[in-house]
Every structure is written in structure tokens, then in C-alpha cells.
Amino acid sequence: MQLATSLQQIQPSYIREILSAASAPGVISLAGGLPDDATFPLQLMEQSFSELATNAKLFQYGNTAGYAPLLDYFKQDYQLPASHDALVCTGSQQGLDLIARAFINPGDTVVMEAPSYLGALQVFGLAQANIESIAQRSDGPDLAELESCFANKDITLFYAVPDYHNPTGICWSLEVRQKVAQLCQQYNVAFVEDVPYRELRFSGEALPLVSSFCPDNSLVLRSFSKIATPGIRLGLVTGRSDWVAPLNTIKQGADLHSSVPMQAVLLDLLSHEGFQSHLDNLTGLYQSRYLALAKQIEMKLPQCQFDAVDGGMFLWLSLPKCDVYALAQSALEHGVAVVPSTVFYQERGEVAPALRLNFTNATEDELSDAVDRLAKVLQLHC
């Protein structure tokens, strides 16, 4: 069979190749976006697992929208208004895919910050969307550029990761959040707010969701991969009911519903009295790793810059002028896996050289060794 047109445009994923090489013995990987599996709250989930076999109803076909008690929990916990709805997804990645399938025709325009989350570039690429990139500043998207884009083009939606962005780690300021919400309302652009890292805040102030300033003009994508575990594949979309309903229709054809036993286990976990303490431990650990990495970089890579981050999983290391793709390949040969900035841009022409460094899945000793290896590679390439 011939491939469909939508698939003919899809590039082989560099990040998959590098992640595959990153698991070779002796390689320290700062390339992936993995939480540390030693932090998984399996002790808090143990009793739920052992009780699964006593509840046959959890193993029958379920509702497409999700396991009813879990949906009730979300509606209450996120204080959804009566006019809004929630849909449990097979990871927030599915939520994003459903949004693209429900609202994007080939040639429609979506706006993203540049650099941007690879999984979103992939989904909108499959949907054959035209992607408009807006430069990212240290407090969020360039607002003048964003308004000019909204004013001059027919935009379907603006997709963004305002909390501890992947790949740059930046967090939008309160002012930017309010202004983006206002622009989305003014120009009738839907805001798709992806917040997988929101609970991984280890310093700074908790800021309101962008969508809290434009609730009827947005959809929110939540992930339980970072605060529970990725392997269970559960995420959530919330938003106005008439925008969530078509996602439900497509999900019927896409996978009928997400795993019900895993939804029941997630509900038990989120309502467990020990869950907040798990989150505190998790963010404490990630903060100490981030601080260790930052200190190592300041000591050993004086020619590089980065903006401090307040949470999430990534640090964005700006490099002196170099061929960043060749540098990342060379780093792999020197035993450290990193992702070059080029892969996070739709148009790879004039990309400032930088590396995305993940700090959540390596110990402080490994982070120190990784920076030693990077220092050698930088001497060779910059």
C-alpha cells in the first residue's frame, strides 16, 4: 500500500535515534524527558493493584469519556464550571492528537512558540497544518510578534506549554499570561494549554493557568506521567463541553476508551493521603539535581549561558557558535546524550546553537560526569 499524503511529510525522528543510542552502556543520558523511575509512587499504588482482581467491572468495556469516579474527582479538583467537560486520554499526547484531528483541516494555521515540543510538531505535521512560529522570550512568547500574527492571519489555535516549557524550561510571567489570554479572546484564537510539568515547581510562585483568564476560549491538556507514572498512559483534556464532545467522538474510533483499571489506580493514588508528600519529595529531588547541574555548568562551561528554571525537567544551554548537530553526535561518542536545538524548530535554518539538558533522570554524580564530558566536546567543536 502507498502511504497516505499526511505521512509522506513526516521526517524520521532524530530524537528517537538519539534516545536509542543513549541507552548504550556507559552513556549518560540527558537527552530524554524521563522522570526518575526510582521516584514512582508504587508503594502508594500497591494496595490498589492488589485489589484490582476483586473488581470485575473495572475490566469490562468502559465509557469513552473516562471512569466515572475519576471524572468526578477531576471535575471537583479542577473546579470545572457546569459548561465544561473532561475527557480522560491515553496520555496527554492523545489529547493533543484528538484536538488536531477534531479541529484542523490540512492547510489550517496553528501557532506555536519556537522552539517547541516535538510531539506537538509531529501531531500538527500529521494533521498537515501550516505552523506559524513565534519567538520565545525569557517570560513567554514575543507579544508583538504574536499580536501581529493573530491580526494578519487566519489562526485556528495557539498551542503552548507555559509552565517549565519543553525544551527551554521557561515559565510565562503573570503579565504575559493575561495578555495572551486577552489576545486569544480579541482575535478569536483557541488557546491549547499543555501543562505536563505544572506540578513540578520547585521555586518561584505558582501562577494561574493562562486558560483561567479565557476559560471559554481554551482547552487544557494535563498529564499524569510526571506526577504518577508514564507507563500507565493517562492524561486529561478539559474545556467547554462543545469543544470536548468532538474529541470524545474521535476517541471512540481511536481506541474506544483508555485502560479502566489504570484509571481506578490513578484515582486511588491522587486521593491517597501520602500523595502530597510524594510530590514534595519529587520536586525536592529534582530541585537538588537541577542545582547540581547548574553549578557544574557554571564551574566547567563558562562559555555557555542558561536562564535559571523554577521547575520542570529541562535546562536550555546556549552555546558559542558551532555546528550543534555535529556537537551532539560527538557528545554521544564521548558518552553523553543531549538533544541539539535544531530539532525543536519547524524551520531549521538559522537556529541559535543550544542543547536541551534533562536533569531528572541522572544522579548528581552522573550530572557532574556528563558536564565533564560536555566540556571536552565543546573544546573540540566551539
Added chain:
Amino acid sequence: MQLATSLQQIQPSYIREILSAASAPGVISLAGGLPDDATFPLQLMEQSFSELATNAKLFQYGNTAGYAPLLDYFKQDYQLPASHDALVCTGSQQGLDLIARAFINPGDTVVMEAPSYLGALQVFGLAQANIESIAQRSDGPDLAELESCFANKDITLFYAVPDYHNPTGICWSLEVRQKVAQLCQQYNVAFVEDVPYRELRFSGEALPLVSSFCPDNSLVLRSFSKIATPGIRLGLVTGRSDWVAPLNTIKQGADLHSSVPMQAVLLDLLSHEGFQSHLDNLTGLYQSRYLALAKQIEMKLPQCQFDAVDGGMFLWLSLPKCDVYALAQSALEHGVAVVPSTVFYQERGEVAPALRLNFTNATEDELSDAVDRLAKVLQLHC
């Protein structure tokens, strides 16, 4: 946001409405396609559940293709040649959706038997395919019609459920299987073989897969919803590697991978020494329910006909001339939920009146009561 064009064509699902009404108190439902949750092999899965919490690796991000030990098991169990590959899906429904997304452009033509599986009509509808319907005989598709269609039109794929078809329960004969495989090869039409009910054989002879006669021209969709449990949402696609690879690419964007802990539990179940005995009990129970339903129909509905079935979950009851849609509505008011033949056809014009009756999720007493109620409704409508 405006709905994408693909979604504007999708009709509200009658079967979802009826299934919702079918769960009202006092209603006996023969409408769904549910296995009996009292048969779920939870005892065989209990130990796997209780050991989950000891294996953190199962909760990390996994490979898109599936949990490696489970893939190895499938490759061996299904004796896949080296040139073929397997992809674990979030239910076989996802496998079908991935196939449509990978190989169908809007306006491409796919062939299906009529009547056909609703979930497939939905998926190919979303893909904006042109659907060609081939009449179904008691031993499979009308071969002359199929060859004429293949010869005169540009066909991308032929989708079928050869074992205990949904909704009719028929099983293709050996001769039909061989001839369809030959036609698919001759006219270069890919064969998509969906076999969710294959292991639910309770009489007759086990016949080879159609795809065993054209292995490099087909994809096979397997489900573990009927022999394990639906709630875990696991299915499988197998076929030549260059056809499975693009499914993997789309699955990355669609949900990254399916639940890894559920895959580990499924592997334990399929390799459990008690699994064959579970299957024997399951098919024994379904056979006795089928025989009870058949006997009730012969006794109480002499004006109706049906072809005997050798397995699966459904019996197709042909009715005297009537408005079958109104009859199904009336049946619901009389406390029995059934699905009218019209909903299983792409073109609902001249559809012979019939009902799909599920016999796996009601007891023999309930089946007897259901037929009593149907007899009353038939008196009113036929």
C-alpha cells in the same frame, strides 16, 4: 473552533444511544458486544497485579511497538516470519484507526462486506474513505461481486471479519478464504483481517486465517478484549514490516505507546498454565447460551430465521417485513435492547429487516425472557 471536515460527516452513533438506554433497570440487553464479566480470568491475573509494584521499569515510558517480552511472545506464538512485525495497540480498534490514517487519503476506496462492523464504518468514515459494500453470503462475501469490484475500481484495501462476523456471526468457508486471498493478490488489494472473535469457536473446524494464504498482502488485527478483558485495552497488528512501520510512526503521535503494566499482565495471562482451561470454559458457556437462545427463537419466533453460528458473540435474526428501526425502539420500551440491521450498513436504503442479538452477556433465563418480550413486539410490528 469549527469542526474539521472529516468530523462533519460523522453521524451520532445510534448504538451508543441504545447502549445507554440498555443499561436502564429491568432492560435485558442483547444489544452490546460485551463479554460476560463473570468470566474474566482475574484469578489468573491476581498474582501479576500484586507483583506490579515491585517492577518500576514497567511504569517508565515504553517502546511504541510494545513491551519487548510480549512482542517476543507474539512473534513466536503467531510464528511471524522475519520479514513481518508486530505492534501492540490500545485495543484492536486503535490498530484499525492507525491503518486508516497510514494508508487512506480522503476519497480513496475501501471494500467491506455489508453489513459490517460499526467501528470500522466509523474509522473509514473519519478517514473520508469511499466505502464499497459487497453483499455477504452464508459462507463469506459474494465472490463474483468482489472480483468485479476489484477489477473495475481502484481499491486500497479490503477490510473483513472472517471469523464469526460482527454483526452476522457467519464464518467464511475454506474455499472463500483461499479465493479472497487469491483475488487480493491478483488485483493488488491489501487485505485487513480483523479476528477479535477467532478464539471464541465452540463448534465446527478451525480454519486458517485468510492472510495465511496471502501473508505479504495483508495485515492482521487481533483483540484481547474477548479472551482476556476489554478494560485493559490491548490489541495487536501484525504484517509485513514496511506496512507496520508507518503504523508505529503514527502511534508515536497518537499515544506514544500502550499501557506497559497492562502489557506485562497480559503476557503473564497468555503464558499462564490455566489459560487454555479458561478459554475452554468461556467457549463452553457461550455455546450453551447460544444454544439456549437458538432454542427459544425456534420455539417462540417461528416467523424469523437465522443461520446457525459456530462461535463468536452474535446471532443475526432475519425478520418478516417491518420497520426494523421502530421495532427496535419498541423492543426497548418492552424491556429488551437489540440493534436493528439498518445501522450496520453504509447505505441504509433497502436493508432487509434483521436484528443483531448478542448471547454472551445474558444468562439463559434472561435470554428466554428476552425472546418472550421480542415475541410480543414482533406481534405488534410485523
